[in-house]
Every structure is written in structure tokens, then in C-alpha cells.
Amino acid sequence: MNYKTVKFIEWFEDYRHDFEAGRITVRGLARKAFNELAMWDNYDTARTFTRRQLGVLSTERKHFIETKPPIMTMSESVKVGLKWPDSEANTREPFILVPPNFVGVMKIGLISDVHIPFHHIGAIEAAIGYFLKHEIDTLILNGDIIDCYELSEHDKSLDRPDTVEELMRLRQFLAEVRSLFPKARIVYKLGNHEDRWRRRLLKNAPEIAKVLEMEMGGFYGFKQLTRLDDFGIELVSEPVAIKVHDLNILHGHELGSGGGVNPARWLYLNAGASTIVGHFHRISSHSESSINDNSVRTYSTGCMCDLSPDYRPFAFKKWRHGFAMIKVDGPRWTVWNKEIEGGEVLE
Numbered sequence: 001m002n003y004k005t006v007k008f009i010e011w012f013e014d015y016r017h018d019f020e021a022g023r024i025t026v027r028g029l030a031r032k033a034f035n036e037l038a039m040w041d042n043y044d045t046a047r048t049f050t051r052r053q054l055g056v057l058s059t060e061r062k063h064f065i066e067t068k069p070p071i072m073t074m075s076e077s078v079k080v081g082l083k084w085p086d087s088e089a090n091t092r093e094p095f096i097l098v099p100p101n102f103v104g105v106m107k108i109g110l111i112s113d114v115h116i117p118f119h120h121i122g123a124i125e126a127a128i129g130y131f132l133k134h135e136i137d138t139l140i141l142n143g144d145i146i147d148c149y150e151l152s153e154h155d156k157s158l159d160r161p162d163t164v165e166e167l168m169r170l171r172q173f174l175a176e177v178r179s180l181f182p183k184a185r186i187v188y189k190l191g192n193h194e195d196r197w198r199r200r201l202l203k204n205a206p207e208i209a210k211v212l213e214m215e216m217g218g219f220y221g222f223k224q225l226t227r228l229d230d231f232g233i234e235l236v237s238e239p240v241a242i243k244v245h246d247l248n249i250l251h252g253h254e255l256g257s258g259g260g261v262n263p264a265r266w267l268y269l270n271a272g273a274s275t276i277v278g279h280f281h282r283i284s285s286h287s288e289s290s291i292n293d294n295s296v297r298t299y300s301t302g303c304m305c306d307l308s309p310d311y312r313p314f315a316f317k318k319w320r321h322g323f324a325m326i327k328v329d330g331p332r333w334t335v336w337n338k339e340i341e342g343g344e345v346l347e
């Protein structure tokens, strides 16, 4: 029995009575376990673990269900007890970077689509130089930081760096970023390219994926292999928004494919709320108000990668190097959607 199981069983004793009486669901228990035991990186992993453990304990619960009538209480709504099957519906919580009651000033740098090992060093230098000059205190790595080229389902050249080499270069990149911003809060949100790690594992080796997730968590061991804890970098592996007040930060793939003629306009139509994404490698901004005069602002940021990759040699026609800077002042936020050309950040 591993330490997580031992810890869980000890902890469960406090809730056993409520669980057996049907006052707490498996889902509710998983939520509490996730918050109180702090043994998992995300709620879904905690839920899977909890369900597995309760499977072990379910004989007693089944017995209870068979021998006692369901509890019915009348309040504002009618609650009928214990016989609903467990639900697999997802409960997703956003990652709150800036809480609603925030007081003070925060300067957030945001880059995405570095696509290591196809990164553009000039673009990275320009963005990082800008962040140093403006003394950011928070850095968001907004997805597609590593390409996961070998894990792609597309055709591949045989002479490109393999997955091990990519991971080494990603570690080197993260170490460099951490050394340049020793005190900054750094958050790494995964994009569709990092998701190739999960997809390849689940498709080709689901048994190993299960072991990795069970024993290591951290997006099937990705967090440990990239040494995020050593670098003090937080991981957002769930497809949820990073919240800066009402501004949502997404990689972009979470909303489905698209982008259209103007990614920011597409984003406005698909998110319906102030949002910033990478993913499209194109720079665009859009703002509209509702008839209640609530401003909605949407942005797509540029990339930090090769603008002429093997699979799209003329990508540079539309792709742009760029990044964003977000300044938070109390309850307000402002976004600067910056473009880089020739190694210079344009005004």
C-alpha cells in the first residue's frame, strides 16, 4: 500500500459516517480530498484516486443502500438520496491568478508558442528584454512552449531532435527564465503541443499512462520530467482559464479549432468575455461593448517560434512574433499586445 493510500484511508475515517449516510457524494469527497490532502496536482486525478479507493470500500456502502430506504427531505428543493449512479461529468475550476479583492499593482509578462526546439532566439530575447526592462513580477508561459515534434501524428523529418533532446532543451529554457526572473511567480499553462504527451501515452501505452498518473500525477509525469518544482514553476495542466479578474487567459485550443480572418474577433464570438490567447501565432485585438456598456476585449498574441517551419514554409505571411504585457492596478487590468520585428519590440 503506498503512502497516498495510507494517508487517504486515515483521512477518510473523518468522513466515513457522512459518506455512509449519503450526506456526501463521491464527487464531494473527491473535492475535499483534493483540497485537504494536497496530494494531487489537479482535481481530476484526485477524483480518479478517490473513486478507486471507494471501490475498495464500496461493499459497506452497497449494503447500506440495499438495506435502508433513501432519505427524502423537503426544503427549497427535494433531495432524494442514494441511488443515483456516480457521474463522470467534469467540474472545472479556473486558475485564479489575480483574485477579485486584489489590491496593489502587478505586472504580468505573457509569452506562448515557443515550440522548443523550433524557437526563435531573437524573438525570445526581445520579449524577455522587454519584461526585464518593465520589471515584471509574474510570467505566464501560455502553452506550446515545447513542440513535442516526435510525438506528433503528422509526417516527420528523421533528423529532428527526439523527445529526450526536446525535454533537455525545455529544461534549459526554464532554467534560463528562472535565473533571469529569480523572484517572479511563473505559471506554465499547457497548450495543444504539450497535450501530445498525454495523447501519445493514452493511445499507445494506456497502462503506462495510468501508472504515471497514479504514481506521479503532474500530467502523466510531465511536471517531474521537466523539473518544474526545481524551477519553482506552477503547472496548469487542466483546460481551464487563468483568471486576471474578469480577463481569461487560455492557450486557444480549448475553444475548438478556428481563428478565422481575425482571431481576436473569432475569440470574441466564441468566448463572449474578455480573453487573451496564443495558439494562432497571429496578433490581433478586438473590443466590443454589450448594450449595458460592459466592455469585452479579446486578444491573440504572436509566437516565439520559427516563422517558416517545414510543414508551412510561408507561415510568415500571417504569423508574427509577439507577446503580451498585462498590468493590473487594483481591480483594473490593461493589456499591451506587442509585436516584434527584426528583434525589436514595436511601439
Ligand SMILES: [Fe+2]
Binding pocket: 113, 115, 144, 279, 280, 281
Ligand atoms: Fe503554437
Ligand SMILES: [Fe+2]
Binding pocket: 143, 144, 191, 192, 193, 251, 252, 253, 278, 279, 280
Ligand atoms: Fe497551440
